[in-house]
Amino acid sequence: MHSRGLVRTLLAVVVLGTAAAYAKTITVQAGDSLWALARQYETDVATLKSMNGLSTDSIKPGQVLSVPGDDEVAAEAVKVVVVQAGDTLYDIALANGVSVEDLIAFNELDGTLIRPGQELRLVAGDKVPEPLVVKVGVGDSLWVISRRYDTTVAAIASANGISETGTLRVGTRLTIPGQYAASDIDVGGPVPMTIVVGPGDTLWQLARRYDSSVAALKSANSLKGDALFVGQQLRILPGADVGSSRAMVEPTVSASPGLEGGALLWPLVGTITSRYGYRQLRVSGSNFHTGLDIDGHTGDPIRAARGGTVTLAGWHGGYGNLVIVTTGNIEYYYGHASKIDVAVGDQVAAGDIIARVGNTGNSTGSHLHFEIRIDGKTVDPLAYLDTHASR
Secondary structure: OOHHHHHHHHHOEEEOOOHHHHEEEEEOOOOOOHHHHHHHOOOOHHHHHHHHOOOOOOOOOOOEEEEEOOHHHHHHOOEEEEOOOOOOHHHHHHHHOOOHHHHHHHOOOOOOOOOOOOEEEOOOOOOOOOEEEEEOOOOOOHHHHHHHOOOOHHHHHHHHOOOOOOOOOOOOEEEEEEEEOOOOOOOOOOOOEEEEOOOOOOHHHHHHHOOOOHHHHHHHOOOOOOOOOOOOEEEEOOHHHHHHOOOOOOOOHHHOOOOOOOOEEOOOOOOEEEOOEEEEOOOOOEEEEOOEEEEOOOOOEEEOOOOEEEEEEEEOHHHOEEEEEEEOOEEEEEEEEOEEOOOOOOEEOOOOEEEEOEOOOOOOOOEEEEEEEEOOEEEOHHHHHHHHEEO
16 A cells, blocks of 8 residues: 555544553563453553553563553443555554454454445454464474564563473463464365575565565565564465455446346355455464355255356365356356366356365365456455345
């Protein structure tokens, strides 16, 4: 986003209250951490640090701290940003000093695109997200783990009541302050690509090498700065995915290229369990969900949303068993099937049974992952189904 957009986003922040104005004091006990205290007093680490003039996350037993003192007032002390047309989660996170992961966790976003006029919390609300807990692996140290999750040795040690210089045991579980446990849902689509940072690599070089962007890489890996270290693992998020997630008005028939006059059918009737857009990974971070997940039972029929030619019918990475039906410049993806009922080259009509609901590939339960791609670019299937289809 250009500087003008950042200024616009900053000006859109609405402060509904000030927790510090209703503070009380507490004495830090052994084992306390800023993360634990933030959860206890229904606030966040940044607010506690601001209220107490702290420059680090370290606190000591016997230390006196100010915390929000009135639960009712503190609950109202929520900073909210109003989404503007063209904003992305990354733009808003960058402009307001939070992470994309914070926005997802604080607002319980799960695969939904942000839209103009939508209000997003910048701090935790009444329901405090569950913290991320990781298991120590072979070769892990506090330094390695802190770099992996973009935090500090002191913060992890404080959050877990351990020494900064102690040796970690393989299998030990550690709470990562400032990171959140993700919802247990399938991430849909292909398995995210992971690369290892090499000597001399920069975010700019990696963005060019993998057809991404610096903004996309920072968003996908919850990076607050540009610094990388050799051996660091990064998830690769295509740069187009960040652009595709900009807040904009739902398309109408006239704004739906390639679908004018073309009827669509719902490929499966069921509860929508995950929408198109940003959502949280099962592992810490954020991901862009390229389709629409519709709940079903294994064996339920999947019907062609529109007629066309079957151009793929078989196993395809994280999609599991996948059918692609192509009509002109539009591709329709039907993923995670338990059984495929068509073959490449078959001509199908809208409503024909092409596969059966399943749980194959990168999935945690029986459902249909449905995508629409126009000229190779994913679009929000729900917007097109709502406009063109009847159940």
